[in-house]
Amino acid sequence: MGIEFQGNLIGSGKIFGIIVSRFNNFITKRLLEGAIDELIRHSVKKEDVDVFWVPGSYEIPAAALKIAQSGKYHALICLGAVIRGETPHFDFVANESAKGITHVGLSTGVPTIYGVITTETLEQAIDRAGAKTGNKGAEAALSAIEMVNLFDQIQVGVKTVKKQ
Ligand code: INI
Numbered sequence: 001m002g003i004e005f006q007g008n009l010i011g012s013g014k015i016f017g018i019i020v021s022r023f024n025n026f027i028t029k030r031l032l033e034g035a036i037d038e039l040i041r042h043s044v045k046k047e048d049v050d051v052f053w054v055p056g057s058y059e060i061p062a063a064a065l066k067i068a069q070s071g072k073y074h075a076l077i078c079l080g081a082v083i084r085g086e087t088p089h090f091d092f093v094a095n096e097s098a099k100g101i102t103h104v105g106l107s108t109g110v111p112t113i114y115g116v117i118t119t120e121t122l123e124q125a126i127d128r129a130g131a132k133t134g135n136k137g138a139e140a141a142l143s144a145i146e147m148v149n150l151f152d153q154i155q156v157g158v159k160t161v162k163k164q
Contacts, residue, residue, distance in 0.1 A: 007150030011044035014148050016141075017073040018049065019064050021080035021116075023056035030129040031079040031115060031137030038141035057082050057116050058093050061100025068108040075144040076104070079137050080116040081125050094118045111147035115140030 016039060020032050032051065039049055050073075054063045057080030064076050078101045084090040097116055105112035117136050119125045127133045 005150060005153045007146040007148065007153060009042050009142060009145050010149065011039055011042040011145040014044060014074040014145065015048045015072065016044060016050070016075055016077060016144060017064075017067045018051045018077045018079060019060050019067065020051060020053055020078075021055070021057045021060060022053050024081040024083060024125070027081040027083075027117070027122075027125045027129045028079055031081070031117070031135065031140075034130055034135030034137035035077050035079060035115065035141040038135075038138040039145070042142070042145050044145070056080070056093065057097040060097055060116070061104055064101060064104045064112055065108070068104055068110040068112060073110060074148045075111040075113065077113045077115055077137075077140045077144050079140065081129070082116060082118045083122055083125050084118075084120045085122060090118075111144060111151060113140045113144045113147065 018035055020028050036049055040046060052063055052067060054060055060078045060080055064078055068076055080097060082090055082094045098114060101112055101114050115136050117125055117128045128136045
């Protein structure tokens with residue numbers, strides 16, 4: 001077997017940008033609290049976390065792209081809440097937001113974490129924002145730290161491919 005790579009969960013010295021949707025902010029405020037708390041519990045400094053508010057989940061990708069392109073952040077965390085019960089265009093907002101966030105990560109090489117909850121009901125959203133089933137914002141923050149450290153490993157650990 002070759003080398004096994006994995007990112008640790010130590011966030012010291014890393015700089016994070018959080019893009020958060022104002023729509024459903026009753027939920028997204030909790031996701032944001034969960035994300036910041038998790039970053040700090042993993043040794044990220046408060047001043048190394050910047051927060052960008054956008055109107056809705058649909059706007060997250062455009063803002064995330066600009067922020068990723070600034071080159072100032074090791075990783076981005078995207079937080080939003082799309083609730084089917086409250087919107088007839090649920091699928092459109094949810095799909096475009098997910099596709100766009102993926103595109104930002106792939107096109108810029110900056111780990112860009114998907115922390116948008118998509119639920120049928122407000123109750124399910126509350127559950128995923130810190131009530132019954134954990135806090136999706138905190139999970140996203142942990143994924144961000146892990147991906148940053150994994151990417152660091154990939155850079156130092158590149159193997160030399162021998163020519164035949
Ligand atoms: N944005 C959300 O983040 N969640 C939603 O549930 C939602 N609903 O219900 O429509 C929502 N809509 C707004 C959308 O993200 C854009 O801000 C808006 O369409 C303007 O472009």
